[in-house]
Amino acid sequence: MSITVKDVQHVAKLARLQLSPEEEAVFTEQMNAILQYAEKLNELDTDHVKPTTHVLHVSNVMREDIVKESVTQEAALLNAPEDEEGQFKVPAVLE
């Protein structure tokens, strides 16, 4: 299974990355090499193996529903590249 420049362009779109033609060419080559290496995993029969998503033996970590202090509006906006009237500013979403 090998991937093409077209695949790379599609994945870049999903990942919200704008790649230059040079980057597309390099990534196509490098991702193919890495994915070809990953084919190695198919040497192993894992039909009856359970996946490990997490090593810890915990699940459904809950806490009491208590109202606590949270981040202030001022602090939340401290690093915002653009803000207006206490809100993050973004370009128009609707035409």
Next chain:
Amino acid sequence: MLSLFQYRLPEVHKLLQNKELSVSELTGEAFKNIAALDGRVHAFLTLNEEEAKLTARTLDDKLASGAARGLLFGLPAGIKDNISTKGLRTTCASQFLDNFQPIYDATVMTKLRQADAVTIGKLNMDEFAMGGSNENSSYGPVRNPWDLERVPGGSSGGSAAAVASGEVFFALGSDTGGSIRQPASYCGVVGLKPTYGLVSRFGLVAFASSLDQIGPLTRNVEDSAYVLQAIAGYDPQDSTSAKLAIPDYLGALTGDIQGLRIAVPKEYIGEGVDPAVRESVLAALKVLEGLGAVWEEVSLPHTEYAVAAYYLLASSEASSNLARFDGVRYGVRVDEGGGLLDLYHNSRSRGFGPEVKRRIMLGTYALSSGYYDAYYLKAQKVRTLIKQDFDDVFKNYDVVIGPTAPTTAFKLGSQTEDPLTMYLNDILTIPVSLAGIPAVSVPCGFAEGMPVGLQIIGKEFDETTLLRVAHAYEQHTEHHKARPQL
């Protein structure tokens, strides 16, 4: 350079106690050393000089008043730049976060403050902790204090180099696939990756959430135990934090390893491992034998699959975690008038370096429709097999020992063209990360003038045995006392 930082932690505390040294002098020493050395080493990205000196004065007052002192009282600390420090620039060595000022402290920072440590500054790293050489920093690479033409390892290269060169007393790093242990090995310092869940990840900028773990880099094992004691513990702010009583790590350093059972995986000392590295490890095993331990060769048969599984899993988690860098709430914003989607595309493309983009791409691909089962799920299943390898061995042995890395530090620029070769440097640290168990790298000799690291791997949450073995070894060798000539 003769430095106050050649002393062990209890020695420094004795000097402070006897009023032969003040915290202000100790802090001044850090900044003096940084001024003298960091032009060459390039371990620091941001200095915290004003605040550090203020903290030092407060601690000196505390010392004079006779009030109770924290476990890390007065010690100058360097912090990897992916750990949030309130009000102190935190970049993850990425252009994307060039001006980022965290609005809260990571839990480890709160704990360091409670332990009376002094934060000296933020340390260079591979961008978003992705890399094993520090060449992926947006601010230029850290250099290895033992040979400035060589890499310090990564991604916690700044942390390892700052400790090795004596710029700070200790440092915090983070380890996802070897990012504490491998640079510790390359720079000749002690680097500990705790069991997943032992140290809170709250405030650590996430790379691969199921693998990331914060840990100390120090010049000796005893100091490592002190720092671990200060930062370990349950944190309600981290849902993957383990709820358990923290043992007395310092009390574990008894020097007694009589009857200890050591497993040495044949995969860790076989093909691909530099013969000089292998020799250092075998010599270390002899030392441990002399102390009453026994070792036997075992097999961790899935070792060769670990790197492939890791890069699929870590990249997948990274592609999801790094989706938050969108140019809206913080960091780089490139708005060329093309609307919101263009803003995302342009901000991320401008802000991220090549390795970060490569991993986001790989992870997005592995998680995308049609490939999820073949790559991501398959890798998770292989992760189970790798964990079982360790479980099986630990039924009969107390620790697993091998090299930390197959080679010593390589030359800058020698592997940048080939990501796959670079990834394979982590082949001996990655299985441990996938299994979530603890491991420490301790200096065990030199090969052609460059430090070699011995990796001691333990059962989950058995840091006490890990530290006891590392400490016993260190007591009977001199490797950790060697210092680079800068």
